[in-house]
Amino acid sequence: MKFSNNKRINKLVNSLIKSGWCFKKGTKHNKLVSPSGHIKTIPGTPSDWRAAMNFVKDIERAQERKQA
Known part of the structure; x- marks a missing residue:
């Protein structure tokens, strides 16, 4: 399934x-x-070139909160 236009x-x-x-x-x-x-x-359709990096960081922060 395709979730975003960004690979x-x-x-x-x-x-x-x-x-x-x-x-x-x-x-x-x-x-x-x-x-x-x-x-x-x-x-879904990120127009900012940093969108992928920001999304990855958000996920990392959420995973850190889970472990703490």
Whole structure:
């Protein structure tokens, strides 16, 4: 399934879903829900060149909160 136009984001979302995160389809934005309940919005058509890096950092922060 294609979650984003960005290859890096798409790959990350696919791996997160395989590792236990949940995908929620929204009317405008799709979301990822972590096993601990944190919700992250998936940038579907990122126009900013930093969008993939920012999304990766958001996911890393959510995973750190889960472990702490």
